[in-house]
Amino acid sequence: MIVSTQSVRFDSIQLESGVVITPVDVAYQTYGELNANRSNAILALHAFTGDAHAAGISEESGKPGWWDNMVGPHKAFDTNKYFVICANVLGGCRGTTGPSSIDPQTGKPFAMSFPMITIGDMVRLQHKLVTHLGISRLLAVAGGSMGGMQVLEWAVRYPDMVAAAFPIATTGRHSAQQIAFNEVGRQAIMADPDWNGGNYYGQNPPRRGLSVARMVGHITYMSDDSMREKFGRRFKSREGIAFAFDDEFEVESYLRYRGSQFVDRFDANSYLYITKAMDVFDLSQGFPTLGAALEQAKARFLVISFTSDWLYPSYQSLEIVSALRSRGKDVAYCELSSNYGHDAFLVEVGEQTELIRGFLGRVQKEAA
Amino acid sequence: MIVSTQSVRFDSIQLESGVVITPVDVAYQTYGELNANRSNAILALHAFTGDAHAAGISEESGKPGWWDNMVGPHKAFDTNKYFVICANVLGGCRGTTGPSSIDPQTGKPFAMSFPMITIGDMVRLQHKLVTHLGISRLLAVAGGSMGGMQVLEWAVRYPDMVAAAFPIATTGRHSAQQIAFNEVGRQAIMADPDWNGGNYYGQNPPRRGLSVARMVGHITYMSDDSMREKFGRRFKSREGIAFAFDDEFEVESYLRYRGSQFVDRFDANSYLYITKAMDVFDLSQGFPTLGAALEQAKARFLVISFTSDWLYPSYQSLEIVSALRSRGKDVAYCELSSNYGHDAFLVEVGEQTELIRGFLGRVQKEAA
Numbered sequence: 001m002i003v004s005t006q007s008v009r010f011d012s013i014q015l016e017s018g019v020v021i022t023p024v025d026v027a028y029q030t031y032g033e034l035n036a037n038r039s040n041a042i043l044a045l046h047a048f049t050g051d052a053h054a055a056g057i058s059e060e061s062g063k064p065g066w067w068d069n070m071v072g073p074h075k076a077f078d079t080n081k082y083f084v085i086c087a088n089v090l091g092g093c094r095g096t097t098g099p100s101s102i103d104p105q106t107g108k109p110f111a112m113s114f115p116m117i118t119i120g121d122m123v124r125l126q127h128k129l130v131t132h133l134g135i136s137r138l139l140a141v142a143g144g145s146m147g148g149m150q151v152l153e154w155a156v157r158y159p160d161m162v163a164a165a166f167p168i169a170t171t172g173r174h175s176a177q178q179i180a181f182n183e184v185g186r187q188a189i190m191a192d193p194d195w196n197g198g199n200y201y202g203q204n205p206p207r208r209g210l211s212v213a214r215m216v217g218h219i220t221y222m223s224d225d226s227m228r229e230k231f232g233r234r235f236k237s238r239e240g241i242a243f244a245f246d247d248e249f250e251v252e253s254y255l256r257y258r259g260s261q262f263v264d265r266f267d268a269n270s271y272l273y274i275t276k277a278m279d280v281f282d283l284s285q286g287f288p289t290l291g292a293a294l295e296q297a298k299a300r301f302l303v304i305s306f307t308s309d310w311l312y313p314s315y316q317s318l319e320i321v322s323a324l325r326s327r328g329k330d331v332a333y334c335e336l337s338s339n340y341g342h343d344a345f346l347v348e349v350g351e352q353t354e355l356i357r358g359f360l361g362r363v364q365k366e367a368a
Numbered sequence: 369m370i371v372s373t374q375s376v377r378f379d380s381i382q383l384e385s386g387v388v389i390t391p392v393d394v395a396y397q398t399y400g401e402l403n404a405n406r407s408n409a410i411l412a413l414h415a416f417t418g419d420a421h422a423a424g425i426s427e428e429s430g431k432p433g434w435w436d437n438m439v440g441p442h443k444a445f446d447t448n449k450y451f452v453i454c455a456n457v458l459g460g461c462r463g464t465t466g467p468s469s470i471d472p473q474t475g476k477p478f479a480m481s482f483p484m485i486t487i488g489d490m491v492r493l494q495h496k497l498v499t500h501l502g503i504s505r506l507l508a509v510a511g512g513s514m515g516g517m518q519v520l521e522w523a524v525r526y527p528d529m530v531a532a533a534f535p536i537a538t539t540g541r542h543s544a545q546q547i548a549f550n551e552v553g554r555q556a557i558m559a560d561p562d563w564n565g566g567n568y569y570g571q572n573p574p575r576r577g578l579s580v581a582r583m584v585g586h587i588t589y590m591s592d593d594s595m596r597e598k599f600g601r602r603f604k605s606r607e608g609i610a611f612a613f614d615d616e617f618e619v620e621s622y623l624r625y626r627g628s629q630f631v632d633r634f635d636a637n638s639y640l641y642i643t644k645a646m647d648v649f650d651l652s653q654g655f656p657t658l659g660a661a662l663e664q665a666k667a668r669f670l671v672i673s674f675t676s677d678w679l680y681p682s683y684q685s686l687e688i689v690s691a692l693r694s695r696g697k698d699v700a701y702c703e704l705s706s707n708y709g710h711d712a713f714l715v716e717v718g719e720q721t722e723l724i725r726g727f728l729g730r731v732q733k734e735a736a
Contacts, residue, residue: 175592175596175601176596176598176601177587177590177595177596180587180595180623181587183583183617183620183624184580184587184623187576187583187624188556188580191560191576191577191579192559209559211559212555212556212559212580215552215555219545219548219549224678224681231544233541233542233543233544244484248647249547249647251544251547252548255548255551256551259555276613279616280616282601313592
């Protein structure tokens with residue numbers, strides 16, 4: 001399945017802060033066919049550094065999508081049955097308007113003049129796209145990590161448009177520890193002189209700072225166990241005490257490699273804006289409690305978390321589940337056993353597929 | 369109790385690698401009085417960024433020592449009974465020879481020409497100091513975190529000199545995750561142009577890189593719970609969505625403050641050398657198993673870990689305990705309940721005091 005990224009331009013978007021961005025582009029891909037009564041659409045929402053390329057093989061890069069093991073014919077989100085949409089988020093750097101986009105007022109990249117954005121703003125833009133595609137109700141919204149935050153936001157802000165919601169390995173709001181890890185990444189980027197107050201476009205980007213930020217991220221995406229299994233204490237080169245500061249442990253060269261690789265595909269200012277959007281996200285904002293926020297939702301929920309995920313630990317999913325149950329909402333919760341840490345939502349395909357396939361089938365049958 | 373740091377210079381030290389450092393200085397403090405038969409000496413071993421100032425009020429800084437709640441009259445290490453010694457480690461920057469020391473060959477700081485050092489080398493230098501003080505057998509060696517690694521090394525390398533060993537919140541070797549966190553810190557420092565290949569003495573030190581490294585460290589020293597209790601999601605300034613990249617959450621300003629504060633008291637090159645020494649430390653090196661290494665030890669062991677310490681989790685202490693038990697060694701193990709994460713070894717005074725006081729009393733009685 002060869003896929004290519006499409007783009008649509010909207011005249012403007014008004015952010016939660018009141019600021020208006022004019023115009024705004026959205027990069028997106030779709031998989032499968034929208035049925036005649038437009039009732040089989042599913043919105044897949046990507047995590048922090050993801051993009052619109054969720055499934056299939058990219059015409060541009062030749063690479064599979066970030067959720068290719070879950071989206072496709074006969075997969076969890078079966079594209080023989082469903083019409084799946086994935087869009088790059090507002091603030092991103094993969095085709096949707098973000099800090100690296102040209103500000104039409106100046107003819108230069110926005111850089112740090114880009115307005116602050118929220119998870120709610122990302123969802124507002126997705127809402128525009130979905131409406132543009134002629135869809136008035138989504139069979140499901142699904143995503144892990146930051147994608148899961150958008151799922152929750154969708155269910156609360158557009159309750160009549162969401163039949164099923166799958167928030168995976170996510171939270172209704174960041175803990176102090178989650179904010180702290182993101183802040184370290186931001187500080188690493190801003191500490192790099194090449195960041196230059198965000199004005200590095202056309203020059204050297206802050207490669208070193210962004211690479212360090214990504215290294216921290218990778219540690220938090222894995223588990224103590226999965227790192228032990230993958231790397232142990234294996235030396236890349238020499239044994240013994242004749243060591244130096246060069247590559248020594250495999251885990252070091254892995255992190256350096258992943259850090260430097262990341263710099264080629266991600267914009268440092270997008271890193272700042274998107275992590276900040278995650279940190280300020282609080283589903284209960286504007287409501288007395290999390291339960292009161294989720295009271296708005298009309299979707300059936302399937303909440304999934306993973307035993308070894310210490311970045312988005314299961315207790316955060318349980319807070320969502322408890323809040324939903326306290327309001328008599330329809331919610332199923334599964335904590336899946338996995339050693340992969342937070343990465344589990346991308347790699348633990350088997351059980352997620354069974355759960356999602358069954359849940360989707362039930363929702364579609366009842367909606368019919 | 370006003371204390372001041374003393375210093376002793378030795379002609380040389382031969383490192384495990386065979387390299388010789390000539391001469392070598394050791395900064396140390398002592399508390400209490402050595403008894404007539406020199407049988408009441410205890411060596412306190414500091415963690416990564418600690419120094420010789422373990423207890424009392426420093427004559428130089430006016431500040432209490434890093435283990436002042438545990439070392440002093442009527443405290444866990446009762447200086448009315450015991451003679452306590454604490455020395456800055458080899459490779460450090462608080463009076464003991466390290467990369468910021470002047471290389472007598474060149475008249476300039478060693479910087480990155482300082483030889484690679486190991487936990488074993490730190491212990492070799494402590495052995496010189498203890499011998500210099502006329503002590504042939506220590507009643508106890510005690511320390512947390514990297515200090516605990518030195519405790520283990522002492523017990524295995526100088527078995528006849530250690531009556532009791534207290535490795536606290538430590539490990540016999542770093543996991544891939546522990547190495548990874550240290551590597552992020554090193555990369556953050558080396559990514560700072562002010563690091564300049566280590567040649568920043570007399571110029572601007574790599575403040576930004578070292579600060580980011582310290583921020584990562586602080587997250588790993590606390591627990592998810594203790595960060596929530598201390599900071600929650602409290603905003604430092606404004607509420608709501610009118611946010612910016614300035615200080616926002618209290619946890620952010622705390623980390624930035626602790627990061628920048630650290631730069632004034634710690635040398636970036638010492639950070640590199642000491643973290644690397646921790647990463648390559650493997651108590652079992654040169655032995656077929658960890659048990660075979662600990663077979664050498666003759667001390668009584670009291671191993672302590674803390675429930676919420678995810679940087680040095682209890683399973684690492686249990687590996688040591690199991691290895692000791694498999695060799696029929698005398699070992700007591702306590703996992704103490706605490707919310708403070710790895711910091712617990714510095715702040716959970718009550719239960720540690722009871723455990724250590726009782727254990728020390730028994731050891732001293734049997735030795736008499």
